[in-house]
Amino acid sequence: MRNNPPPLAYRLLLGQALRAHRERAGLEPNDVAKALGWYQRKVGFVESGHRKIAMAEAERLSELFQLSPAERERVLNLASEARRRDMVTPPVAGWxxxxxxxxxxxxxxxxxxxxxxxxxxxxxxxxxxxxxxxxxxxxxxxxxxxxxxxxxxxxxxxxxxxxxxxxxxxxxxxxxxxxxxxxxxxxxxxxxxxxxxxxxxxxxxxxxxxxxxxxxxxxxxxxxxxxxxxxxxxxxxxxxxxxxxxxxxxxxxxxxxxxxxxxxxxxxxxxxxxxxxxxxx
The missing domain is CATH 3.30.870 (Endonuclease; Chain A)
Structure with missing residues (x-):
């Protein structure tokens, strides 16, 4: 991506990708929650870009969704970038x-x-x-x-x-x-x-x-x-x-x-x- 965007941008992209992969796999949020030992609301937080995930969780999701090597690599890259720390918070409303x-x-x-x-x-x-x-x-x-x-x-x-x-x-x-x-x-x-x-x-x-x-x-x-x-x-x-x-x-x-x-x-x-x-x- 361009201009070294903040981690939040990667979290949003990661969440969108994970939701698309989950839906393609025919799984419901509850299925993901059970497979990873999450509470169900966490699935929604992750897919909406409001929650980071560990690299091990990204690996497990890649396996659960049966991702191709290229898809897995993109998910892991997004997950890694999403875990970076935001250095500066702009003075704007939360949304x-x-x-x-x-x-x-x-x-x-x-x-x-x-x-x-x-x-x-x-x-x-x-x-x-x-x-x-x-x-x-x-x-x-x-x-x-x-x-x-x-x-x-x-x-x-x-x-x-x-x-x-x-x-x-x-x-x-x-x-x-x-x-x-x-x-x-x-x-x-x-x-x-x-x-x-x-x-x-x-x-x-x-x-x-x-x-x-x-x-x-x-x-x-x-x-x-x-x-x-x-x-x-x-x-x-x-x-x-x-x-x-x-x-x-x-x-x-x-x-x-x-x-x-x-x-x-x-x-x-x-x-x-x-x-x-x-x-x-």
Whole structure:
């Protein structure tokens, strides 16, 4: 994986792989618990990426699921990396730690945001305005959260950045977060970001009318080799992860339909610049 992602990213990948292998083997969580002497809830914790396992347990699971040599090697590698110690905990909400971990490991990021510029390309002033309105205060204060958000941006804009396909509702361009000056700066930054070779930016205009996923912003993150995909939706208080059928198929289909309903890259950039120029400081 890229950018030396944190152990949590490996735990999530390991959990997803173990669940897929268990289901392929026709086993229930209780079967695994009995075979390894676990309590049944531990199976759920491991498969959701919230619990580390010992290397001996990874070996036993490989035998139980009758994995091929290549599958066994991947499971053991993931288990080993997952046991590393996290050196730094970002100042974000608990549920968002998973997103930060997966984002750090992603090879492709697909985002649909109706109303908001995504955190990975927010300016400091825009991020500060958003974070200052949060009902749940940032753990270490707004300024620490702004700094953490800007640091994370290096993974999206740096030399080893993932491919990014960003779909924005027109409202995300027109909502004056932080006021006219802040918004002009944000749109200028977004315009520069959209010109990067690894970025595809499309805007879904108001005139598109109704569309798939209306009222639902979400992210799709592709991680690892072989690729594993995670979908994330956010609410006022937390985030919800989806990493299996039929959910991923539906999120992927929704993303593709929104992309088809959006302006092409050239017209999207033109609309972005038009909106920026319409804002008077």
């Amino acid at each position: 968002a730690l998973e997103y930060v971990a997966v984002e750090a490991a992603a090879t492709q990021v697909r985002v649909f945001q109706e109303e908001l510029i995504p955190g990975f390309i927010q300016t400091a002033s825009y991020a500060r305005a958003i974070l200052s309105t949060a009902l749940v205060p940032a753990r270490d204060g707004v300024e620490a959260a702004v700094t953490a958000r800007l640091t994370r941006q290096q993974r999206i804009t740096g030399p080893d950045a993932p491919n990014v396909h960003l779909l924005l509702g027109e409202a995300a361009l027109r909502r004056l977060v932080g006021g006219p000056k802040v918004m002009r700066e944000q749109l200028r930054t977004l315009s520069e970001f959209a010109e990067a070779d690894h970025v595809t930016l499309q805007v879904l205009p108001f005139v598109a009318g109704e569309y798939a996923a209306l009222g639902t912003s979400f992210m799709l993150l592709d991680v690892g080799e072989p690729c594993a995909t995670f979908a994330l939706t956010e609410t006022l208080v937390d985030g919800e992860w989806y990493d299996g059928p039929p959910y991923l198929e539906r999120f992927t289909a929704a993303f593709e339909r929104v992309a088809s309903a959006s302006l092409d890259v050239e017209d999207s950039h033109a609309l972005l610049l038009q909106v920026r120029d319409e804002i008077k400081e």
